[in-house]
Amino acid sequence: AGPEDLECLFDVFLDCVRNYKNNQTPVKDFINKRLAYVPQRSFTERPKKVLIIGSGGLSIGQAGEFDYSGSQAIKAMKEENIQTVLINPNIATVQTSKGLADKVYFLPLVPEYVEQVIRSERPGGVLLTFGGQTGLNCGIELERLGVFKKYGCKILGTPIQTIIDTEDRKIFSERISEIGEKVAPSIAVESVVEAIAAAEQLGYPVMTRAAFSLGGLGSGFANNKEELKTLATQALAHSNQLIIDKSLKGWKEVEYEVVRDAYDNCITVCNMENVDPLGIHTGESIVVAPSQTLSNKEYNMLRTVAIKVIRHLGVVGECNIQYALSPNSDDFYIIEVNARLSRSSALASKATGYPLAYVAAKLSLGIPLPKIKNSVTGVTTACFEPSLDYCVVKVPRWDLHKFSRVCTKIGSSMKSVGEVMAIGRKFEEAFQKALRMVDENVSGFDPHIMRVNEKELKDPTDKRMYVVAAALKNGYSIDKLYELTKIDRWFLQKMKNIIDYLSILETKEKQNLTHRDLVRAKQLGFSDKQIAAAVKSTELAVRMQREELRITPFVKQIDTVAAEWPATTNYLYTTYNGTTHDLTFEEKHMMVLGSGVYRIGSSVEFDWCAVGCLRELRRLGMQTIMINYNPETVSTDYDMSDRLYFEEISFEVVMDIYNLENPDGIILS
Structure with missing residues (x-):
């Protein structure tokens, strides 16, 4: 099992050998002939002015990630x-700030207002895929009304028909069948009566999903006719089409971020795996990059299919493809394709150091991948697949406790308001970091927060991970937990490693902690506070003990090339699973602390503040350090600061970085 991209070269070799006596054509000509591709449209005329449709107000399922993608598109243009x-009415965004776009219209994202802007500005092209579902739906409506054609405004990047084909579940299923691939058995319906008939044909349980919807709005699982009636009525209030899927609850969910240019060069930038099984929306799931439990055969099988699908659909730019993979066989189904930038794209960009939105904007102009310089490494082109020598864990944040009478169950419809991204050399290290980032009052994978509750293990809530921790502490076996949660045994074993070591720490006295004990704890992602609670000490006492034993973190780069050749990235993280620093600490910087995870009451407006601060410091000629862990933000973009630490904003970590960097000052507000 391996990549099949250039399998055709073997056929070229055989043809050369077979026909050599009769036709002594140079091998190079054979290769050029086989790999030649004629673009489907001409890119000779480049627009002088481009309209970018933003994402509007923030909502659950659509947050700061589109501020990040829109800002990168503006920079690329x-x-x-x-x-x-x-056009973006959201004032609390970086992209609407002075100095980015040449003109900003604070207008509603509805066809009549956008048409007025097109009429007065007369742009030569429009970008629809940088404003999330809101911008996309507005663009599709404008195309249906014939507005773009009327004013001679070209849709740049992925053709509008491809976007419509991927959003309309029925057409999407037909397009995928054309190349012999499978989507989950499903039926598209437009009424409650049709939905009940479809469910009886497929057999219960079924999953409902609304087309053209945001964050899985109106979706859910139905075990019987009554549940389906309720779900279908709700979903059809948001959308005119509903898809009824055969339930694949319990299968693995895997996604790939794919990039394709107008000349058919196609690469997979990042593959990610959900810790939670299928049935929980990707935005509600804990996600790991790169995937940890796929075999080489499975990884390449899904990669080959991703490239095949994207080429067939004619995507130009960035695209996200999601799969359901059977945990017991090689069977898989394609769940959906997002032919636009999404929250997963922001995560993949920050996880790999590959600026997806920036590259997608360049590709929309007809620039080929090999001609785009990778602005992160500075030495490679954008036509390469990143290699990761670290593990990234994304954990969502819910603020459900702020509402009365809200259901705390998580499922196929998004409820999370933000997410965090942690980086480590081990899953355990990154996982514990991420849990602390989501909630500063949590010390890590803590078994004492929740009680064991088998119902919560079966039907997950926002606190399920702590119920898993409690179950492991109470002696539940990996197999028993797998049956209840359907979380892969590999992840459960890694979680058990944390709980097992916590139990060892709890048997030790603070004065008896050895160098080896502390190193092992830190390598598994334990914080000083967590170790202190286990040995009945204080955070400062553990910190002093650790510093006396010279146990301090090492700073590593996200270099996109897994240290295969020198890179100049400023994406940094700290780890105890290392032996050397990847850079030196000689220059003086000013340190700025970011806003952290988005929550109700603290959102993209504080990212705007952080970016404004960084820009002003740069204008004053100072070098800057940013510490933040939110992948949806502009402040964590590669060109915003001189050094970017993707790290926790906690006393322990900020002090560790402060001691290493010795900055001139630190800005907290």
Whole structure:
């Protein structure tokens, strides 16, 4: 099992050998002939002015990630000397700030207002895929009304028909069948009566999903006719089409971020695996990059299919494809394709150091991948697949306790308001970091927060991970937990490693902690506070003990090339699973602390503050350090600061970085 991208070269070799006596054509000509690709449209005329449709107000399922993607698109257009016009009524965004877009319209994202802007500005092209579902739905409506054609405004990047095909579940299923691939058995319906008939045909349990919807709005699982009636009525209030899927609850969910240019160069940038099984929306799931439990055969099988699908659909730019993979065989189904930038794209960009939104914007102008410089490494082109020598864990944040009478169960419809991203050399290290990032009052994978409750293990809530921790502490076996949660045994074993070591620490006295004990604890992602609670000490006492024993973290780079050749990235993280630093600490910097995870009451407006602060410091000629762990933000973009630490904003970690960097000052607010 391996990549099949250039399998055709073997056929070229055989043809050369077979026909050599009669036709002594150079091998190079054979290769050029086989790999030649004629673009489906001409890119000779580049627009002088481009309209970018933003994402509007923040909502559950659509947050700061589109501020990040829109900002990168504006930067990419500026580099190509193209004037940018932005429509976005959200004032609390970086992309609407002075100095980015040439013109900003704070108008509602509805067809009549957008048409007025097109009429007065007369842009030569429009970007629809940088504003999430809101921007996309607005663009599709404008195309149906014939507005773009009327004013000679070209849709850049992925053709509009491809976007419609991937959003309309029925057409999408037909398009995938054309290349012999499978989507989950499903039926598209437009009424409650049709939904009940479809469910009886497929057999219960079924899953409902609304087309053209945001964050899985109106979706859910139905075990009987009554549950389906309720779900279908709710979903059809948001959308005119509902898809009834055969339930694949319990299968693995895997996704790939794929990039394709107008000349058919196609690469997979990042593959990610959900810790939670299918049945929980990707935005509600704990996600790990790169995937940890796929075999080489499975990884390459899904990669080959991703490239095949994206080429067939004719995507130009960035695309996300999601699979359901059987845990017991090689069977898989394609769940959906998002032919636009999404929250997963922001995560993949930050996890790999590959600037997806920036590259997608350049590709929309017809620039080939090999001609785009990778602005993160500075030495490679954008036509390469990142290699990761670290593990990334994304954990969502819910603020359900702020509402009365809200259901705390999580499922196929998004309820999370933000997410965090942690980086480590081990899953345990990154996982514990992420849990602390989500809630500063949590010390890590703590078995004392929740009680064991088998119902919560079967039907997950926002606190399920702590119920898993309690179950492991109470002696539940990996197999028993797998049956209840359907979380892969590999992940459960890693979680058990944390709980087992916590139990060992709890048997030790604070004065008896050895160098080996502390190193092992830190390598498994334990914080000083967590160790202190286990040995009945204090955070400061553990910190002093650790520093006396010279146990301090090492700073590593996200270099996209797994240290295969030198890279110049400023994406950094700290780890105890290392022996050397990847850089030196000689220059003086000013340190700025980011806003952390989005929550109700603290959102993208504080990212705007952080970015404004970084820009002003840079204007004053100072070098900057940013510490933040939110992958949806502009402040964690590669070109915003001189050094970016993707790390916890806690006393322990900030002090560790402060001691290493010795900055001139630190800005907290």
